[in-house]
Amino acid sequence: MTETTKTTTTKKDLIDRIAEETNQKRTVVKMTVQSFLDNVIKELGDGRRLEFRDFGVFEIRERAARVAQNPRTLERVPVPAKKTVKFKIGRLMREALDTVELES
């Protein structure tokens, strides 16, 4: 899998768009979006998964601790357990991706 997308949209870009679309003040939208993002982090930090219907699912994945070997020195190296977040795309995002044309 190679990364293929180029242009970046930021939080500020989205806040401007949402403020326009929903006819709210930027400051209010900013507060709501920030609370949303902070609460997603909080839920994951509390060990819960998040499911947003049609959008996708955030869930923690964990790789167990293991012992690796340095192929050059043959030294055995302990690798600690590692947690990360897996995002599984939902139905609407799947449909949007199926139609996107990417620059190559």
Place this chain on the structure above:
Amino acid sequence: MTETTKTTTTKKDLIDRIAEETNQKRTVVKMTVQSFLDNVIKELGDGRRLEFRDFGVFEIRERAARVAQNPRTLERVPVPAKKTVKFKIGRLMREALDTVELES
């Protein structure tokens, strides 16, 4: 990597929480959050990546089309290109994960 999280938080749960934290009506928060999620999908569907500082990055990954072989019948099978969304966790989410204790 194995999935380890159990309890699920939904969009409704988060909307209730945000409404309380930001002292807004649920209907307004719901409109803002839905606009946020819809616009994330739209940006990805338009081939852009999204970067939310400290939270993480959404970007499209693409696996090229290839020819696979059925190991039993040795039949050669075309596998079309496939797009998906990769979520890379940001700094605050990393910090939250590093402290989470998961049920086993």
